[in-house]
Amino acid sequence: MHGLTSNRHVRALAMVIASTLTACGAPGTPSALGPLVVHAGSATYTTIDGPEATFEGIVRVRALGDPTPNKIGGRDYQLVTATETLPMPAARDMVAPFVNREVIVDGKILTQQWPDDGQMHAELWIGTIRTR
Incomplete structure (x- = not known):
C-alpha cells in the first residue's frame, strides 16, 4: 500500500x-490537569486584600445572559462548590480545559461593585488550579 x-x-x-x-x-x-498558574504572583493578585484560600468544586461555563462585568468572547467561567457559585471572570479561557471537572483552586475572593447592576459581588481570582 x-x-x-x-x-x-x-x-x-x-x-x-x-x-x-x-x-x-x-x-x-x-x-489529571494542572497545576496551572493563572494569577499567582501577578501584581494584581498580590494586591487583592485577604488571605489565599482553597476551594473545591466543578468549573462551569457561565450561561450567556448572566450578569458579569468581564464577558470575554461571550464566555465566562464559574466555580460551583457545595455551598456557593463563584464567578471567575478574570480566569479567561485559561481554565477552559477544566470545564466540567472537579478541581481544587487556590485563590482569593475579590468583592467589587459590578457596573451593570451596581451591586457588590464576590469573584474568585485563581492563583492556581488543578484537577482533583
Missing part, C-alpha cells in the same frame, strides 16, 4: 488519536 492508507500509517494515526484523547480527558479516561 502507498500513501496514508498503509497499515503502518493507520497504526501511527490511531496512536496519535488515542494519546490526544487521553491527554484531553476523553469520556471514561481519567486525566
Whole structure:
C-alpha cells in the first residue's frame, strides 16, 4: 500500500488519536490537569486584600445572559462548590480545559461593585488550579 492508507500509517494515526484523547480527558479516561498558574504572583493578585484560600468544586461555563462585568468572547467561567457559585471572570479561557471537572483552586475572593447592576459581588481570582 502507498500513501496514508498503509497499515503502518493507520497504526501511527490511531496512536496519535488515542494519546490526544487521553491527554484531553476523553469520556471514561481519567486525566489529571494542572497545576496551572493563572494569577499567582501577578501584581494584581498580590494586591487583592485577604488571605489565599482553597476551594473545591466543578468549573462551569457561565450561561450567556448572566450578569458579569468581564464577558470575554461571550464566555465566562464559574466555580460551583457545595455551598456557593463563584464567578471567575478574570480566569479567561485559561481554565477552559477544566470545564466540567472537579478541581481544587487556590485563590482569593475579590468583592467589587459590578457596573451593570451596581451591586457588590464576590469573584474568585485563581492563583492556581488543578484537577482533583
